Amino acid sequence: MKNQSLEVKAAIQISKTAGEVYEAIVDPSKMSNYLISEGSGRMEDGKTVKNKYISFFWDSDGIELSVEMTLTPKANNSTLVSITEKGRDNDEAGIKWLRGNTEGWANFLGCLKAWLEYGINLRKGAFDYMSENK
Numbered sequence: 001m002k003n004q005s006l007e008v009k010a011a012i013q014i015s016k017t018a019g020e021v022y023e024a025i026v027d028p029s030k031m032s033n034y035l036i037s038e039g040s041g042r043m044e045d046g047k048t049v050k051n052k053y054i055s056f057f058w059d060s061d062g063i064e065l066s067v068e069m070t071l072t073p074k075a076n077n078s079t080l081v082s083i084t085e086k087g088r089d090n091d092e093a094g095i096k097w098l099r100g101n102t103e104g105w106a107n108f109l110g111c112l113k114a115w116l117e118y119g120i121n122l123r124k125g126a127f128d129y130m131s132e133n134k
Helices: 018-026 092-118
Strands: 005-014 053-060 063-074 078-089
Touching: 005 092, 018 053, 018 063, 018 078, 018 092, 078 092
Parallel strands: none
Antiparallel strands: 005 078, 053 063, 063 078
8 A cells, every 4th residue: 555645634714805814824914913923024925816825835844845725705705714734654753743733724723713803812822831941
């Protein structure tokens, strides 16, 4: 049996338009309200389909992985945000990555929804325990 490649999938529906969701993802001044402390600039390089699709590559332990975010308009001006990150080998390291990044993207989506719909920053103080002296 061939060693299949693993990929992370996560999705959530947010009660905001695709344009509002898109801006919250690509604008670091908005992203700092729910995920990052600061950013170096907007995600813009190579954009082709505004408000519907975002993709980028990032490094995970020396392996370049692709992330794709699809924004699908739904009823009542809401948006389905679907994220796929791929891919790692189906081995011990890949399974560890799959577990951690699935949790990470679910957290990202929950924080994005809380901020866009209710103005709440769920990450504020949430990970302070990780930097505390033990």
